[in-house]
Structures are given as structure tokens and as C-alpha cells.
Amino acid sequence: MNPIDELRAARPAHLGDTPTDERTRRSELAYAMSQGPIARRRGKSRLVWGLSLAGAAVAVTAVAVLTAGTGGGTAPRAPSAAPASSSPVKLTAQQVLLVAATRAERQPATSGEFWHTETLGRNLFTAPGGYVMVTEQRDEMWVSKRGQWSRSQYLGAKPATDEDRAKWAAAGSPAEIKVAVPGKGVGRLVPVAANKPYTSHHTGKEVFWLGRNVTLADLAALPDDEAGLKAWLLKYYEGKGTESDAPMAEDAWLFQVTAGLITDMPVSAKVRGAAFRMLAALPSVTAVGEVTDARGRSGTAIAMETESSANGADGDKGLLQDRLIIDEQTGVALGRESVVVKAGGHQAGLAPGTVWNTATVVRAEWTDSRTS
Structure with missing residues (x-):
């Protein structure tokens, strides 16, 4: 299928033959012409709210650390560079997601006894002395019908910049830093x-969170069309956030839950494609453009702004841009990141534009062995 037909096929069924406005048509055509042959690559790979039940318990480090994943192949890779002669075109969020849906659906099915994910998390916080520290953590998980095995390691904290290092040293280079909640x-x-x-080893069958605790069997039975998937998820939406009782808009809730499904869970290629198409229809999703993830891989980010209210507190609220980074060539998610729009709560003291935390997918794949 050529790129123009691919974009046409990616349009949701409910749009039918509705005429496209000329600006969108020009953008889609420019994008299609700028792409070379579609790379045949595989890859797959979740966030504090996307952790499995046992994984969430393991992730209790001193501060909140985001962890992530993707869904079902080998280690994700960055997209191939566009031809040097092509002109850069900024796609809308809908265009990014529809192309990702089409390419995700092409991923070959894989199998194994265990669903294995490995993710790296980074988190910034401001110390009492006014300097910024960054914490890192690695999480691995193996899931099968017999339960879940997890291995997590807190990798330590260090000053974010040379200036922060000097302030930390001036404070006596403390081995432990007390941070207000x-x-x-x-x-x-x-x-x-x-x-x-x-x-750790968790023997229960409910090992993922998708608006509620779910099993591998639940994931295998998910609707593979966007309308059915959205209806299934919204059965568990109660008007509040995924991690607190603070109010959360429906679009923001769907974005958080669905991004977890895309990045971390062993769902079929058709379900993953339906998830991308469902996100494409959310009016609050915006396009960020090309970004580089924490491992240096290039990808395209789509995002939604969410209010940050630490622990459900009424005061000291901030605003975050929650990003999902996608490899357009494969339809694979490379990870998640939260960017400070307005400082407040856990982001107090961080400048707007700061990447507060990241959840980077190292691998997500089916395997017949585990090492934990």
C-alpha cells in the first residue's frame, strides 16, 4: 500500500467520505510524499498508574518515579530519518495517531510463555536547598498465566546540573535528602x-490496571474497534483521577489509561491500532512534534495537559503536559514523559518546560524464559 492509500485507510470508519478541508489535505499529501518505503521493523513496550499490582508495590521509592512499557515484540527502535531533501511537515495529533494505528496493526503476532517488559524511569525533585536532583529506577516484569515476577532497582539520585551539584556540595553533600510532600x-x-x-512474585491473575484490575484473559478479550474499546474503558470511569480522588476530565482519563495499554500491555495488533484510533478522536489531544526520548531515540510525541494536584490537595496545583512518544515507522510507543507547564505540587521549584519525569521503554516482548 502506498503512503497516500495508507493515510486514506487510516481514517476512522465514522468519518466516511466526509470532505477534507484543503489545509489538512495539503498536510497529509506533504507527509505522504516525504516518507520513503515503510520500514519493516518490530518493537513494543508503562507509568505509575500503568504498573501491575505487584509492580506498583515495588515502585515505592522515596519519590514518585514513573515507569513505563510497550506492547508486544522486541526492543523499540527510533524511526529512520526522513530524506534530506524532504521538507519538514508538522502533523496534527490525529494524523500522527492514525498513521501509528495503521502501522501498529501490521506488526506480526508473537508468542511465548512470559510477557516481559523492561523500563527505565527518571524523576526530578527540588531539594530544600533549592537545587534539583534526578532519581533513576529500572523495572522488569514477567507475566504469565501463573502470575507475575518483578525485579526493580532504585539506581540512586544525583544533581541534575553542574550548578545543582555545586549547591548540593555546599549543603554538605547529604547522603539522604528530605523532601516535603x-x-x-x-x-x-x-x-x-x-x-x-x-x-517479588505475585500469584494473582489480575496483574494489569486498565481502569480496573485486569487479567491476561481480560486483555485478550478487549474489543478491537475504537468505539467498542472506548465503551469498555468508560464503564470504569468515575470522574476522578487514576491515582487520587481529584476530579479528572473524561478525555484526560482515557488518555492516561489508553497510553498505558499501548505502552505496556500484551494486546493484539488490532487492539493496539484501535487504541491509537480512539486517541485520535479525543479533541484535547495535541501534537508536540519530533522529540528525543531519555535514551536518545527520536520519536513523535502527542500530548494532553493535565492538572497536577499532589495527593489530591486543593492548593499548590501545577499543570503538566503528559506526552506519549511514538515511533511512527512501526506504531510502537517509545515511552512517556511529563513536562512542566505550570509549577506546583510535586513540581514546585521546576521551571516551565522542564521534563519532570520519563518512563522509557527498553524492551517489551514475549519470551519463554525469565531471569527473576
């Missing part, structure tokens, strides 16, 4: 040194 008036100690890996 917004809305609670208490503090947590963040260790600078790394911890040993922590392993």
Missing part, C-alpha cells in the same frame, strides 16, 4: 546511593 506537610528521605535489586 505537598498537601501533607511531612517529608520523605530520598537516598543518594543506589539500592540492591528487589524481587
Whole structure:
């Protein structure tokens, strides 16, 4: 299928033959002409709210650390560079997601006894002395019909910049840093040194969270059309956030839950394609454009702004841009990141535009062995 036919085929069925406005038509045509042959690559690969049940318990480090994944192949790779002669075209969020849907649906089915994901999380926080520290964590998970095995390791904290390092040194280079918890008036100690890996085994069948706790069988039975998938998810929407009782708009809730499905869960290629198409229809989703993830891979980001209210507190609210980074060539998610739009709550002291935390997919694949 040529790129123009691919974009035409990617249009949701409910749009039918509705005429396209000329600006959109020019943008789609320019995009299609700028693409070379479609790369035949495979890859796949989730966030604090996307962790499995046991994984969420493991991820209790000193501060909130985002962890992520993708759904079903080998380690994700960055898209091929566009030809040097092509003119850059900024796609709308809908165009990015519809092309990703078409390419995700082409991914070959894979199998194995265990669904294995590995993710790297990074999180920034401001210390009492006014300097910024970055924490890192690695999480691995193996899921089968027999349960879930997890291995997590807190990799330590370090000053974010040379200036922050100088301030940390001036404060006596503390080995532990007390950080206030917004809305609670208490503090947590963040260790600078790394911890040993922590392993756990969860024998329950409900090992993922998708608006509610779900099993592998639940994921296998998900609707593979966008309308059916949206209706299935919204049965569990209660007007509040995924991690607190703070109010959350329907679009924002769907974005968070669906991004977790795309990045972390072993669903079929058709379900993943339906998830992309469903996101494309959300009016609040915007296009960020080309970005580089925490591992240096290039991808295209789509985003939605969400209010950040630490622990459901009424005061000290911030605003975040929640991004999903996609490899357009494969329809694979490379990870998630949250960018500060307005500082507040856990992001107090961080400048607008700062990448507060990242959840980078290292691998997500079916395998017949596990090492934990």
C-alpha cells in the first residue's frame, strides 16, 4: 500500500467520505510524499498508574518515579530519518495517531510463555536547598498465566546540573535528602546511593490496571474497534483521577489509561491500532512534534495537559503536559514523559518546560524464559 492509500485507510470508519478541508489535505499529501518505503521493523513496550499490582508495590521509592512499557515484540527502535531533501511537515495529533494505528496493526503476532517488559524511569525533585536532583529506577516484569515476577532497582539520585551539584556540595553533600510532600506537610528521605535489586512474585491473575484490575484473559478479550474499546474503558470511569480522588476530565482519563495499554500491555495488533484510533478522536489531544526520548531515540510525541494536584490537595496545583512518544515507522510507543507547564505540587521549584519525569521503554516482548 502506498503512503497516500495508507493515510486514506487510516481514517476512522465514522468519518466516511466526509470532505477534507484543503489545509489538512495539503498536510497529509506533504507527509505522504516525504516518507520513503515503510520500514519493516518490530518493537513494543508503562507509568505509575500503568504498573501491575505487584509492580506498583515495588515502585515505592522515596519519590514518585514513573515507569513505563510497550506492547508486544522486541526492543523499540527510533524511526529512520526522513530524506534530506524532504521538507519538514508538522502533523496534527490525529494524523500522527492514525498513521501509528495503521502501522501498529501490521506488526506480526508473537508468542511465548512470559510477557516481559523492561523500563527505565527518571524523576526530578527540588531539594530544600533549592537545587534539583534526578532519581533513576529500572523495572522488569514477567507475566504469565501463573502470575507475575518483578525485579526493580532504585539506581540512586544525583544533581541534575553542574550548578545543582555545586549547591548540593555546599549543603554538605547529604547522603539522604528530605523532601516535603505537598498537601501533607511531612517529608520523605530520598537516598543518594543506589539500592540492591528487589524481587517479588505475585500469584494473582489480575496483574494489569486498565481502569480496573485486569487479567491476561481480560486483555485478550478487549474489543478491537475504537468505539467498542472506548465503551469498555468508560464503564470504569468515575470522574476522578487514576491515582487520587481529584476530579479528572473524561478525555484526560482515557488518555492516561489508553497510553498505558499501548505502552505496556500484551494486546493484539488490532487492539493496539484501535487504541491509537480512539486517541485520535479525543479533541484535547495535541501534537508536540519530533522529540528525543531519555535514551536518545527520536520519536513523535502527542500530548494532553493535565492538572497536577499532589495527593489530591486543593492548593499548590501545577499543570503538566503528559506526552506519549511514538515511533511512527512501526506504531510502537517509545515511552512517556511529563513536562512542566505550570509549577506546583510535586513540581514546585521546576521551571516551565522542564521534563519532570520519563518512563522509557527498553524492551517489551514475549519470551519463554525469565531471569527473576
